[in-house]
Amino acid sequence: MSTVILDTITGKSTATTITIGSTPVVSASANSMTIRGEGTAQTSIQQGLAKSWVNFNGTGTIAARDSLNVGSLTDNGAGDYSPNFSTNMGNANYSITMMSASDSIRQFVLADSDTTSSYRIRVQNGSFSNADTSYLYCTIHGDLS
Amino acid sequence: MSTIKVDTVQSSGGGAVTLTQQQAAKVWVSFDGTASNAASRGAFGVSSMDDNGTGDYDVNISSAMSDANYAIVVGQGRYNEGSYGGQYDISVATVATTSLQVFSNTVAAARADYSYNAIAFLGDLA
Numbered sequence: 231m232s233t234v235i236l237d238t239i240t241g242k243s244t245a246t247t248i249t250i251g252s253t254p255v256v257s258a259s260a261n262s263m264t265i266r267g268e269g270t271a272q273t274s275i276q277q278g279l280a281k282s283w284v285n286f287n288g289t290g291t292i293a294a295r296d297s298l299n300v301g302s303l304t305d306n307g308a309g310d311y312s313p314n315f316s317t318n319m320g321n322a323n324y325s326i327t328m329m330s331a332s333d334s335i336r337q338f339v340l341a342d343s344d345t346t347s348s349y350r351i352r353v354q355n356g357s358f359s360n361a362d363t364s365y366l367y368c369t370i371h372g373d374l375s
Numbered sequence: 376m377s378t379i380k381v382d383t384v385q386s387s388g389g390g391a392v393t394l395t396q397q398q399a400a401k402v403w404v405s406f407d408g409t410a411s412n413a414a415s416r417g418a419f420g421v422s423s424m425d426d427n428g429t430g431d432y433d434v435n436i437s438s439a440m441s442d443a444n445y446a447i448v449v450g451q452g453r454y455n456e457g458s459y460g461g462q463y464d465i466s467v468a469t470v471a472t473t474s475l476q477v478f479s480n481t482v483a484a485a486r487a488d489y490s491y492n493a494i495a496f497l498g499d500l501a
Contacts, residue, residue: 232387242380249383267401267500271438277419278399323417325405325493327448336482338462341491342454350454356482358460369448371403371495372417 281324282370284313288353289362299370309353309360317374318346324372326351331365339366346375401445402436402496408479408488420496430479430486431468438500443470445498449477453491457481463489472501 241247264272282299286292292305301316326349328339336356343350349370353363402420406413413424413432425433449465457463459482469476477494481487 240380242382248381267438269441269499269501271500273399273401273438273500274419275399277403278401280400321417323405325403325417325450325495327450327493327495329448329451336462338452338464338482340452340454340461341450341493352454354460354462358462369495371400371419372405 277371277373280369280371281319281374282313282315282368284366284368286311286313286366287364288366289364304348306350307360309362310350311352311366312343312348312350313368314348315346319370320346320373320375322346324370327369327371329367330363331367332363337361337363339368400495400497401438401440401500402434403494404434405491405493406432406434407490408432408492409490413492427476428486430488432477432479432492434475434477434494436473436475436496439472440496441472441499441501443472445470445496447475448495448497450491450493453489456491457487457489459483461489463487465492465494 263275265275267273284294284297284300286294286303288311292303294300294303299316300313302314304312306312322344326341328351330337330339330353338354340352340354352360355361404415404418404421406415406424413426415421415424420437421434422437423435447467452463453461455461462482464480466478466480468478478486479489479492
């Protein structure tokens with residue numbers, strides 16, 4: 231076990247490239263760091279990370295069980311919610327993947343009104359009515375501001 | 376402030392160093408299924424999109440996955456868009472290491488184009 235404590239590691243030959251073994255695994259430019267994936271391909275650390283996620287109870291007084299980058303949850307009415315980001319997204323072109331837990335035969339979680347500071351989701355049943363549900367899971371991939 | 380300049384970092388045993396775990400998404404895309412060639416609004420790890428017909432798309436991957444066993448998560452619909460109040464689903468058709476074919480379907484099990492579709496992959500890169 232060894233520990234190195236420092237503020238900056240800089241590539242000696244190329245300032246933004248560090249090699250482990252014989253393969254460059256870390257490079258950084260334009261505020262984006264890449265790292266070698268499981269094989270030989272490189273992947274961006276920043277772009278691959280979820281920028282926000284939340285598991286929340288949409289019944290009664292809605293509340294997050296756990297979350298990342300969610301400053302608050304707004305209850306807009308039955309089955310109608312807005313997660314609000316703590317740190318804004320850089321644009322509204324992010325990807326929203328969602329799921330709910332339900333005993334209903336058909337229940338959809340529909341996205342709406344994406345902005346850099348929040349997005350809106352509505353939980354609908356087979357009758358196209360909004361309905362509160364206990365377990366909602368939302369994940370955001372995209373660019374932070 | 377201190378700086379170390381190096382070209383190679385090894386573990387204390389002289390082998391590879393583990394920097395991260397396999398928890399980051401390798402691909403994500405938000406695309407418009409009604410646009411020409413299903414244009415993406417935002418994406419990571421996507422080289423191009425193919426529009427194969429109504430509600431039928433290919434997501435082509437920039438860096439191939441190591442196998443076709445990756446996890447796929449999708450959005451479920453868009454409020455008030457199109458028919459059925461925007462209730463539609465994205466189903467997986469063909470999974471390959473370099474691409475993913477998906478269908479978007481109405482709740483009446485018909486393929487249809489929708490403006491907002493979200494997909495993310497989690498798994499191993501080649």
